[in-house]
Amino acid sequence: MNTDSNKQERLRALPAVDRLVGLLDMHDAAAAIARSVKVRAARDTIDAYRKRILQAPEGFAANDLSDAAILQAAVARAEYLNRPKLRRTINATGIIIHTNLGRSLLARSAIENIAEIAAHYSNLEYNLEKGKRGSRYTAVEDILCEISGAQAAMVVNNNAAGVLLCLDTMARGREVIVSRGELIEIGGSFRIPDVMAKSGAILKEIGTTNRTHLRDYENAISADTALLLKVHTSNYRILGFTASVGLNELVELAARRNLPVMEDLGSGTFIDFSRYGLVHEPTVQESIAAGADIVTFSGDKLLGGPQAGIILGRPERIDAIRKNPLTRALRIDKMTLAALEATLRLYRNPEQAVEAIPTLNGITRSKEALRPRAELLLRAIEAIGNPRIHSAIVDAASQAGGGSLPLLEMPSLAVSLDISGLGPNDIEIALRNQPIPIIGRIESGRFVMDVRTLCDAEIGVIAASIELIASASVEKSP
Template sequence: MNLDIKQQQLLRTLPRVDNIFEKFKNEPDYEEIPNSVLTDSIRKTIEILRESVLTNPGAVTEHTLTETSVIQLVKKQIKAEMSYNLKPLINGTGVVVHTNLGRSLLAQQAIDNISCISGLYSNLEFNLNLGKRGIRYSSIEDILCKISGAEAAMAVNNNAAAVLLCLDTLAAGKQAIVSRGELVEIGGSFRIPDVMAKTGAILKEVGTTNRTHLRDYENAIEADTGLMLKVHTSNYSIVGFTASVSLKELVELGGKHKIPVMEDLGSGTFIDFSKYKMIKEPTVQESVAAGVDIVTFSGDKLLGGPQAGLIVGKKEYLDKIKKNPLTRALRIDKMTLAALEATLGLYRDPEKVVQTIPTLKMLTCSLSYIEQKAVQFFKSMQSHKKISIKILDLSSKVGGGSLPLQEIPSKCAAIEIENISPNALEKLMREHNPPIIGRIENNCFILDFRTIQECEILVIEIAFKDILERREQ
């Protein structure tokens, strides 16, 4: 590469790594920074500057390369190196169970219990009554059984793992009958047929995509049939000319032929959302009451707890599942158990649980409550001339593959700033600390106040005011 005289001069001006390193010895605020981080930050900063001189010399001046300027750049690099990659943010998308943003927010009781248990030793696998090794799942089994009405229960690290474990235990090397209309795929290309193949279960498809009858299941039963599986299509819906077999009918057929019936509820809920003018979603209690042998569902979707796969059902089958060697590979840790036990404990009071679990509160709160938050934000920003805010009636989504047809009326702020495009504004908010995530709709940046917490409104106001102040400079 042929360099001009200016580029050569700028390259010679670049400070040495050891010289900058020495300067930081006089920086008291950086005494606790590991030498490895400091050295890497200095090297990265100088390398970035060198690359700029070579590729975009007009953007670099001698002032940029002074020790004082370089030290400031190194401090920014150190801050980036020392910060955590996983960080809290503000969800203004209106998607309550947002998979990309961490799904359900935990109730304060769950957060407190995680803090208590994770910082101390606990009776994770120790029976205090007998003074010997205990069972990991005992801390949540009793309460899961009380809430669901099941004979036995356990938990693994997510619902995909729960499905995998149950199929491996009950249908490995045997036929598992499933309706074609229930061969779902969820996020991350996780498909029911692929899971079956991994467990050694032999998929037996019955019916058609839109219509499956009881006779289809009965005609498919053979000597090596090990399981009948019903999958709740929680992340999509087939409408129009359809027919499906009820869980009760399938249970009766299973009892007749002595074949276990398993239902994968996917999201899973203990709350009847139809009471809150939402689409009816089958509850875990209803599935258990129908006599199903095994039910699997998620802990971090409509349940409002931590990531977990919950398995409830008949004791004879749960005993077999618990003995499967895969349970050790799929087991949940003490922090998840602590959060799960605390979350389940809140379901003892069905009337208060929708107010104490954040996911349930966001899904069932009144439109007037959401409007209060939106109006509070609107009033605080009225004095700024270069920002335009309109309060709109739009819809929120449940998210997490739950209630796909449900649109929940919400109040949103449509925000426009003079000389800033919606895409540029979205990027500025995303790069804020903490990041604020919204959506773009009708060429406006939208914030949905259903998923914005009251304590976050001031943070959003400050973020917009910072953007406006920078534009005025």
């Protein structure tokens, strides 16, 4: 039989879409899946078989085109299509604020408050005392001012939006002076100059990449200057022969020239990490005390809350920002407010915040405090009893992540995993494709799971997934 005839024969053997959908309707695993999903799965499956036949018809065994084989592929495709796209994962990378994995985990009280507000009506924009319409920002303004020492506050959907809104309000059509060494790029290739251009402000950069002096700011000020902008380089550091102007100096200069000062803290923290033996990160309270007119920072990085852009500052500045038409387009919803308020309430007691907020707890926990968790994971893997599995506790280095604390590497512990017949890349792929994906890392030629970003409740899931992978009948070469 020639190749073309072979192709045509195999193509004719493929079932029609309606027939394959009918088979899916009768299959226990697919019966409850919506019909639209099954139709798509049937079409995708038949298309995939058709492409394979046209490319290499001789690559099929005799039973590859049986109803059972095609149905099995269609069921797998239907289950995949029916699975939520946004899924829970297990973070075994050791990167605490992992942008790709959803950044900061929320405190239990924040999760509970989201559920309460989401399930019921709320006073989102209703003043209960006056019995009339109110502002959604009142939910968090008082507590933000209480914690930070600021006079006024508001919140938008992320920090980039906060910077955009502030610049649009305070400097549209006018110059904003920024040190060249602070023109940072944040996640997704968004850059401060780009955000500034979108706001309508005119960038006036001064100094050099590694050195900027107060006289550079003084010489750049003109009648067109709207404000002085200081950007905290929270996602990188320049080391060596450097010079920069502190916020206190900038505020003094701005006061003499009757100009406002805005600081973009990026990550932003209410906790002085040096108290825990870590590198000092400028706190929000320090920026407010220094006299900045406006301070912006993220809610879902070092703060350990939901995605939000927090804007603190003088009442007249905040009032003008609130009146900007962009504010409505950038506002946050009730669930974000619920999570943010509950998170902020924890900061009334800093020790309680460090204990209850997963991000802070993860950053401040010592290596030895992680040993019980590492031993728990090791015992769970050893209890599988499969001779193909070999694991051990190894030293590791965790990171804060999320563009925060770039110089900080936290001594940590990890559990290495070796499965005979599988290489580290095979293990990484297999764990990543589990019903609950487990994301680890490959280091020094071995797959490791850093326990700093795990919780004890995840140990059983990890062990069960490893057992399933190791017991698979088909082994891959390393």
